Amino acid sequence: MSIITKSIASADREARYLNPGELSAIRNFYEGGFSRLRIAVTLTENEQKIVEKASLKFWERCHDTPSNSGNRIYRSSCLRDQGWYIRLITYSIVLQDIEPLAEIGTIGVQEMYNSLEIPLLNLVIAIRCLKEVSLDLFSLEDAAELAPYFDYLIQGLTP
Incomplete structure (x- = not known):
């Protein structure tokens, strides 16, 4: 809200x-609306590039993971989920509120990933990679405004 x-x-x-x-x-x-909208637009326009670069970083750090097993379904699901988190962050940054992340991004997600036997630690590492790649696109001021939304996700998903 x-x-x-x-x-x-x-x-x-x-x-x-x-x-x-x-x-x-x-x-x-x-x-602060123009700043938040500028950040959201940059994330939206670069979502695919962010996800691709972050995925490569993730797979360098987590070689043995279902999304890096050669299984296309696991891989595409991983990429889809990373894009989904970028989208949730754009909602939150525009609202200047963590509610979309809390309601959609963390509540119930832990149970879902556990039921799919995807280690939550892997998801946390993937979000950290998204954060690193995303923040590289911004000035220090904009990165400082954006980083807490990634940090909220990381904290909320840390087992």
Whole structure:
């Protein structure tokens, strides 16, 4: 839920106007909007390149993994999932909120990967590789804004 939705919901529950702190937070959200959109556009436009480079890094680090076994289904599933995480991060960065990552990216995902017998540690390493490759595309300022979303995923998926 974005800062706007949270602020309005809170004020409405209490039958009051938005307070100066909430209005300031909303103003800051709007002022940072162009930066967040620029980051999301860069991730979206480079998703395939990010996934390809990150996968190579991952397979260098994890030689013995189902996605590197020669099985096309495992490999394509791995690439698909990495793209899916990039997409979730773009949602979160635009909203400036981890809710899409929490609701879609971590809750229930651990059980799914465990049921597929995919080690969660491998998934964490894959997300770290995505982070490394993605951050290379950005200035230090934009990378600092983006990195916490990857870190949230890494923490949420660490066994």
